[in-house]
Amino acid sequence: MTSHAISPDGTQPAPALTLGARDYKTLALSALGGTLEFYDFVIYVFFATVLGALFFPPDMPDWLRQLQTFGIFAAGYLARPVGGIVIAHFGDLLGRKRMFTLSIFLMAAPTLVIGLLPTYASIGIAAPLLLLAMRVLQGAAIGGEMPGAWVFIGEHVPAQRYGFGIGALTSGITGGILLGSLVAVAINRHYSPAEVSGFAWRIPFVLGGVFGLVSVYLRRFLHETPVFKELADRKTVARELPLRTVLREHRAASVYVALLTWVLSAAIVVVVLYTPTYLQKVHHIQPALALEANALATLTLTIGCVLAGWASDRIGTRAVMLIGWGGLFATAYLFYTGLPGTPATLFWHYGLVGLFVGTIATVPIAGVRAFPAPVRFTGL
Known part of the structure; x- marks a missing residue:
């Protein structure tokens, strides 16, 4: 049996070995599932302007409409801790794999519903309320998915x-943002603004x-973690409410x-998710150009996650944090103070910022190690 990275007591790492074929399969299936689930969570933000016009009264001031639209997006983040605690509770009691699969199903269903929702013109105030409800469900699902995937x-x-394993998985999760960005670019390139508002906005949802249901199927081929199996064999699975243990000890x-x-959340939300709208609204950059620059930044972010994980194995997590977060501060300052600039500088500077945002991979690298196995999922 391949020795795992973290021992059941959560303190000493097992003997170091190289990745085997089964490890690569587990990593690939987990990363792909993370890509598809995070795509579901973030695709909303790429169509925020369109959704705002469709799901709120037409006579509402534009600034208020955007505030309401992003407020509904933020509701997903507010729901994350609740969903995470509930899903993690059962993950620590019943096993990682079961909750890992459940969380992605809970994401796929609301995403599909959003794509089929009637707009404000059809059902009035019920439209934004239903949209809000679906975002809350998505947030609860992602709250269990991300810590579950890292554990x-x-x-x-x-x-x-x-x-490297945690960094590669994180790159898969951020790859969902890249996939969403590319789908948004394709929709905006292929359809006119009127067609996007009419029906094309529904396509990505x-x-x-469908992506989510595919992920549920793929995760059938994953195996329970060696650590949880050993805990179950030793009868040391959490005996009380895991949250109580975490808060006490x-x-x-x-x-x-x-x-x-x-x-981590600030870097993703501000630099990657909100900036395309910021570029369009504040600096009047064309939507297609803003989304293409964002796609490049998300690609470099995905590469940066792998590099951060790889470097963490070689020079240590603390050193990677110091270099990476310092680089993010410097490149973000260069990018935002240089706007709007030229298309060339937009792409170059945004891509560089995205690379350093990849330092977010150090967060789960440090976080998974912070808790012992019986309450690791809940703690994270």
């Missing part, structure tokens, strides 16, 4: 490739629902990981 891989891969680790997660 799943962290307990599977060998110690010597722990950082319906595709997302691991408060410092919880605060530490929460602070790291704030940095």
Whole structure:
């Protein structure tokens, strides 16, 4: 049996080995599932302007419409902790794989529903309320998916490739943003603005629902983590409510990981998800150009996650954090103070910022290690 990266007691790593064929299969299926699920979560933001016009009263001021639209997007983030705690609770009690599969199903269904929702013109105020409800369900699902995915891989891969495994998985998750960006570019290139508002905006959501169901099927081929199997064999699976154990015995680790997660979320939401709208609304950059630049930044972000994980195995997580977050601060300053610039500088600077956003891979690398196995899913 391949030694895993984190031992059941959560303290000492097992002997370092190289990745085997089964490890690569697990990593590939987990990353692909993460790509498809995170696509479902973020595709909303790429069509925020269109959704705002369709799901709110036409006489509402534009600034208020955008505020309401992004407020509904933010509701998904507010629901994440609740969904994460519930799904993680059962992940620590019943197994990682079951919840890993359930979370992606809970994401696919609301995404498909959003693609089929009637607009404000058809059902009035019920339209934004239904949209809000679907975003809350999506947020609950992603709250269980991301920590579940990181724990799943962290307990599977060998110690010597722990950082690379988590970084590669994180690149798969951020690849969902890239996929969403590319789909948005394709929709805006292929259809006129009137067609996008009329029917084409529904296409990426319906595709997302189908993607999600494919992911549910793919995860049937994954195996439970060696760590959880050993816990179950030893009868050391969490006996009380895992959240109670975390709050009583691991408060410092919880605060530490929460602070790291704030940095991760800020980097993704501000630099990757919100900036395309910011470029269009504030600097009047054409939607297609803004989305293409965003696609490049998301591609470099995906590469950056793998590089951060690889470097973490070689020079340490702390060193990668210092270099990566420092580089992000410098490149973000260069990018945002240089706007609108030229198309060439837009692509070059945005791509460079995206590469350093890849430092977010160090957050789960540090976070998974912060908690012992019986409550690891809940703690993270």
